[in-house]
Amino acid sequence: MIETKVAHRYAKAVLDLATQQNVVDQVYQDLKDFSRILSENYNLRQLLKSPVILTYKKQNVLDQLFASKFNKLTWSFFEIILRKHRENQLEGIALSFIDQYHFEKGFIDAVITTPVPLSEKLRASFTEMVQKKTGKKPLLKEKVNPALIGGYILRIGDLQFDESVKSKLNTVKTTLSDSTYTSKI
Numbered sequence: 741m742i743e744t745k746v747a748h749r750y751a752k753a754v755l756d757l758a759t760q761q762n763v764v765d766q767v768y769q770d771l772k773d774f775s776r777i778l779s780e781n782y783n784l785r786q787l788l789k790s791p792v793i794l795t796y797k798k799q800n801v802l803d804q805l806f807a808s809k810f811n812k813l814t815w816s817f818f819e820i821i822l823r824k825h826r827e828n829q830l831e832g833i834a835l836s837f838i839d840q841y842h843f844e845k846g847f848i849d850a851v852i853t854t855p856v857p858l859s860e861k862l863r864a865s866f867t868e869m870v871q872k873k874t875g876k877k878p879l880l881k882e883k884v885n886p887a888l889i890g891g892y893i894l895r896i897g898d899l900q901f902d903e904s905v906k907s908k909l910n911t912v913k914t915t916l917s918d919s920t921y922t923s924k925i
Contacts, residue, residue: 747832748840754817754833755840763813768841770814771834774806778831789828798827848876853883853893855904870896 758764778785787793787801799822807815821830842849850870852858858866863880870878874896889905 744832744836746826747829747836750817750821750826750829750833751836751840754813755837755844757817758813761813763811764841766811767814767817768838770806770810771837773809775831775834775838777805778834785831788830791828795822795825795827798822802827842879846876847879848874848896849881850878851881851883851895853885853888853895853904855884855886855888855890857884858882866892866894869894 754767755764758767778788784801784805787798799819802818802822806818810818818830821827821833848870850866852866854862863882867878867880870876870880878896887906889909891904891906891908892901893904893907894901
């Protein structure tokens with residue numbers, strides 16, 4: 741919990757500063773790229789979390805990877821985090837920043853799971869559905885699960901709409917197994 745609070749506070753501070761300097765979109769892109777790279781690179785994640793590896797070595801690695809690519813504010817922020825020996829918090833800070841940015845811009849995360857990939861028409865339909873239900877612009881993530889047989893499962897935050905054939909079949913199965921069947925022969 742403390743790590744989440746720390747990440748949230750740092751993310752809020754950098755969001756406020758980026759907004760003041762009118763570079764919030766560039767910082768967002770930097771932290772989004774950083775988060776993606778961390779999720780794809782186990783060794784880099786472990787390097788940042790390791791208490792054995794000295795901070796200056798971590799800074800050298802990050803410097804080579806990101807210093808020339810990131811906005812000046814983003815890189816200055818990374819340097820501050822490294823000076824404070826909070827490099828193990830960088831991943832959480834980046835994710836918290838992304839969440840806060842989405843909230844500020846009126847976006848909401850939504851996950852749609854279907855048995856087959858969505859067509860453009862269906863994608864637009866689900867986007868419209870989420871927008872009507874929430875009043876926010878959805879960031880739609882798509883998942884394919886052939887076990888659903890047909891239909892969809894739409895998850896928006898804590899809400900879930902399960903309109904899959906598999907779910908309906910399970911409901912029928914449960915209903916039939918709970919009922920006592922009497923033969924009228």
